[in-house]
Amino acid sequence: MHIPDGFLSTPVWATLDLAVVPAVGYFARRAQGLEQSKVPLLGVMGAFVFAAQMINFPVGVGTSGHLIGAALLAYTLGPAAASVVLTAILVVQALVFQDGGTLALGANVLNMAVIGLLAGYLPYQIWGGGRWRRPAIFLGAMLSVMVSALLALSELLVSGVAMPATALRVSIGLFMIYGLLEGAITVAVLGALESMNVGFLRVPEASVSHRFKWVGLAAILLATFGALIASAYPDGIQRLTSEIGIGSHGRLRISTPLANYEAAFFQSGWLRKAAAGVAGVVVIYGVCALGGRILGRQRGK
Amino acid sequence: MHHVVLDRWGCGLSPVHRRDPRAKMLAALIFLVALATSHQSYLAVSAVYFALLVTAIFAAGLPPAAVLRRAALVLPFSLVFAAMSVASGDTTRAISLVVKSYLSALVVLVLVSTTPLPxxxxxxxxxxxxxxxxxxxxxLYRYLFVISEEAQHMRAAAAAKGGSMGRVISRRRHFGAAAGAVGVLFARSYARAEAIHLAMLARGFAGHFRPLAKSSFRKLDAAFLAGAVAAIVLLRAAIEAWT
Incomplete structure (x- = not known):
């Protein structure tokens, strides 16, 4: 789900744009550090993901789905390179195909190319080398779709886009179907790739700190399925929070800075508003540039 | 494919096309931010901004109807969410979603169709x-059309061999065949990337592309940027002061 501009509230898109800068810089450095031949490979594989979406997979009666590709890229190119490819795809989609916003690019990159991708890679990293490889591929591909869709949905809800409970349930059901389909397609495509050339798949090296990854995967599963359950019983959650008393506090904490920010802006004169807007752009640019430079220098050493 | 349209629009020679890409990008960014942060009188602001964009389209010599239609690619998504907002009783939000997402798509489209992607x-x-x-x-952009064409050839070949006759082969087989096609496409893309890399090395690629024409930020670009920013900021400020 690509969020267009105009959907997210200013604090949400501005925060996510800032948050995504160090992540993209880090992944770009990591992917670049591996080999020089990476640039054409990553670009062409991005084009491959676009083209692969033309090949339809039969799903039900008269309907068809297609590969989304985040997990497939992560298992073949590695997570850092896959993140760069996905970011590039999102940039091209936003600029050339009017699919996804420009200010919302940070949100879309974070949902799909950073968090969704990592969530999809984690099961493969844990089980990808052993007996549970195929279930891990399936689970990872499914998670990559569902986590990014749920993130997008929650960003929209935080921004105040209202959705009736039934519509919310239907869309989450759809995401689940997309997730299952992506899992099935990814397993089938990787099977085909392995029968051609075993070298395409990266086998994750056995690393030491498995406990950390287990905790991470447990957190992702808990959050994903917690969100599903919460969407099925929204009233129950609301009652629970109001009974415990965190509901009012939580809402207050989320909404105050935004309310003050907007009030402070809109009651002042137009000159101050304009100055504040320009200052905001300059500050955002400064922070982005500085963050990029610092990260670049650290990685360059 | 419709991408060709964008590339054709991009190689115009109008004054808008000839401005420095950075000036246009900064103006578009300020436009987007000004639009996204306007709340109370956003409808009036949007109307004025729309007029600004139409002026830019005419100044750039782009076909207005085609550009406006292409920016509407964003509307199916927006209309779904607008319908949901209406269903939950928030009509103001529904209108704002449609108007803001359309205008944002339009400004990016005007930017991209007056500035070639490279x-x-x-x-x-x-x-x-x-x-x-x-x-x-x-x-990605360079090879998008190459690999897409390859996928189209494969699809045509599959159809010629009976792959499109869903009733004849079982769904399971069809699924497997599609997975095989994606796998082959992957392998071909991979091999092509390696060949490209070797060809680049043979031509002495030094890690970055050299543009044919060196663009420099001239006084005219600065004037364009100043004018655009002044129009965007002052018009919004005037509308907000007036209402």
């Missing part, structure tokens, strides 16, 4: 965006 990315390269990422975007 120039745009070249302009971004002078900012803090990682150059590696921009190179990957360049390659």
């Amino acid at each position: 120039q745009l990315l070249g302009g971004l390269e002078r900012t803090a965006v990682p150059r590696f990422l921009l190179l990957v975007v360049q390659f």
Whole structure:
């Protein structure tokens, strides 16, 4: 789900744009550090993901789905390179195909190319080398779709886009179907790739700190399925929070800075508003540039 | 494919086309931010901004109807969410979603169809965006149409061999055949990337593309940027002061 501009509230898109800068810089450095031949490979594989979406997979009666590709890229190119490819795809989609916003690019990159991708890679990293490889591929591909869709949905809800409970349930059901389909397609495509050339798949090296990854995967599963359950019983959650008393506090904490920010802006004169807007752009640019430079220098050493 | 349209629009010679990509990008960014942060009188602001964009379209010599239609690609998504907002009783939000998403798509479209993507990315390269990422975007755009054509050929070949006759072969077989096709496409793309890399090395690729025409930020670009920003900011301020 690509969020267009105009959907997210200013604090949400501005925060996510800032948050995504160090992540993209880090992944770009990591992917670049591996080999020089990476640039054409990553670009062409991005084009491959676009083209692969033309090949339809039969799903039900008269309907068809297609590969989304985040997990497939992560298992073949590695997570850092896959993140760069996905970011590039999102940039091209936003600029050339009017699919996804420009200010919302940070949100879309974070949902799909950073968090969704990592969530999809984690099961493969844990089980990808052993007996549970195929279930891990399936689970990872499914998670990559569902986590990014749920993130997008929650960003929209935080921004105040209202959705009736039934519509919310239907869309989450759809995401689940997309997730299952992506899992099935990814397993089938990787099977085909392995029968051609075993070298395409990266086998994750056995690393030491498995406990950390287990905790991470447990957190992702808990959050994903917690969100599903919460969407099925929204009233129950609301009652629970109001009974415990965190509901009012939580809402207050989320909404105050935004309310003050907007009030402070809109009651002042137009000159101050304009100055504040320009200052905001300059500050955002400064922070982005500085963050990029610092990260670049650290990685360059 | 419809991408060709964008590339054809991009090679115009109008005054808007000839401005430095950075000036246009900055103006578009300020436009987007000004639009996204306007709340109370956003409808009036949007109407004025729309007029600004239409002026830019005419100044650039782009076909107005085609550009306006293409920006409407964003509308199906927006209309779904607008319908949901209406269903939950928030009509104001529904209108704002449609208007803002359309105008935002339109300004990006005007930017991209007056600035070819290589120039745009070249302009971004002078900012803090990682150059590696921009190179990957360049390659992606360059080979997008090559690999897509390959996928189209494969689809035509599959159809010629009976692959499109869903009733004849079982769904399971069809699924497997599609997975095989994606796998083959992957392998071909991979091999093509290796060949491209070797060809680049043979031609002495030094890690970045050299643009044919060196763009420099001239006084005219600064004047364009100042004018655009003044129009965007002052018009919004005037509307908000007036209402």
